[in-house]
Amino acid sequence: MNGGETAHACTHCGRELDAAWKFCVWCGARVIPEERAEAMRAAAAAAAGDAGGRHHAHDEPIERHVNPAAIFALVLGILLSPLAVIFGHLALSQTARTGDRGRMPALIGTVLGYSALVLVVIVVIAWVQLRALL
Numbered sequence: 001m002n003g004g005e006t007a008h009a010c011t012h013c014g015r016e017l018d019a020a021w022k023f024c025v026w027c028g029a030r031v032i033p034e035e036r037a038e039a040m041r042a043a044a045a046a047a048a049g050d051a052g053g054r055h056h057a058h059d060e061p062i063e064r065h066v067n068p069a070a071i072f073a074l075v076l077g078i079l080l081s082p083l084a085v086i087f088g089h090l091a092l093s094q095t096a097r098t099g100d101r102g103r104m105p106a107l108i109g110t111v112l113g114y115s116a117l118v119l120v121v122i123v124v125i126a127w128v129q130l131r132a133l134l
């Protein structure tokens with residue numbers, strides 16, 4: 001203990017300062033009171049820790065929100081792909097019987113309907129499997 005006033009060090013050059021000095025005599029930097037420097041360091045550390053914590057929380061796969069549009073698309077695909085298949089087959093049989101034009105769009109609609117149906121089945125199976133694994 002030598003007076004208790006020698007704890008101040010320049011934040012710029014680190015040399016010992018007199019408590020009364022407003023500027024460092026060694027390097028000319030402004031002297032920041034120790035309490036304030038401490039508060040600034042604490043704030044910086046808190047900010048860094050907070051940002052890190054938020055980043056970490058974002059990485060955790062717990063309670064991940066399911067996009068409602070994805071559910072809607074899945075439901076729509078399940079509901080509409082059988083309709084595409086039904087109307088496709090209906091159109092194919094009608095165009096074959098009546099000789100109307102539209103065989104190609106009917107065929108495309110049917111194929112797309114079946115593709116969507118298969119895709120939906122694959123997605124549902126994959127989803128159930130993933131849910132079982134997690």
Ligand SMILES: [Zn+2]
Nearest residue numbers: 010013024027
């Ligand atoms: Zn200095």
